[in-house]
Amino acid sequence: MPSIHDRIREELLNKERALWTALTSADPAPAVFKLSNPEANFMFPQMEILTLQDEETFKKALRPPFHRFDGYQFEEVRTIIVDLMAGVVTYKIRAVRGNKEYTATGSTTWSQGSDGEWTIASHSETLL
Template sequence: MPSMYDRIREDLINKEQALWTALTSADPAPAIKKLCNPEGNLMFPQMPEILTLEDESHFNEALRPPFHRFDGYQLDEVRVIIIDLMAGAVTYKVRAVRGKKEYRATCSTTWGQGSDGEWTLFSHSETLQ
C-alpha cells in the first residue's frame, strides 16, 4: 500500500498534468478556473499582470485562444515538495511544441487541499528558459 506521501506526490503530479492539458487546450480558461482556488494567482512570461479570478472577464480575456496552444508538452525534472499533508509545490521544466515552434520554461505551482479533499491551485508561475 502506498504511503500518504506517495499518494500526495501522485495527486499533485496528476493535477500538474491536468493544468498543462488545460493550458495547451484550444480554450483554457474554463478548465483552469476549475483547478484554481478562489485566491489563486497565475504568472506567465511576457504578461505584465498577475491573473486572478477576481475579475472573471479579464481572466477569460487573458487566457483566450490561442493562449499557450501547443500540439504537445513534456514535463521534465519534476520535483514534488510536500509542505504538509494539505499543501505541496511542484517544480519542473516544461518543453512544449507547436509545429516547429518550441516553448521552454521553468515552472512552479503551489497546491492546497481543501476540507473536501480536492487539490486546488494557489500559485503558478513560468519563467522562460
C-alpha cells in the first residue's frame, strides 16, 4: 500500500491536471471556480491578481479564449507535501494552440478542507 505522502502527491497531481484541463477549455471559469478555496489568489502573466471575491469579475477575466490551448504537458513536476492538509505542485508547462507555444513555470498551493476536498489556495504562472 502506498504511503500517505505518496497518496497525497498523486491526488494533488490529479487536481493539478484537472486545473489545467479547465484552464485550457473553452470556458474555464466555472470549473476553476469550483476547484478553488473562497480565499484563492491567481497570478497569471500580464494580468492583475485575481480573487474569487467578485465571481462576475473572475468569470469575466477568464472568459474565452483565455488560455485556450489544443494541448498541454507538464515537465519537471515536483509535489511538495507541506503537511497532511497542504501541498504545493511546481512544474514547467508547455501548451500549444495551432503553431503557437506557451511555455511557463507554474505553481499551485492546495489545501485540504475538513470535508477532505483539496482546493486551490494560490496559483501562479511565469512566462519563460
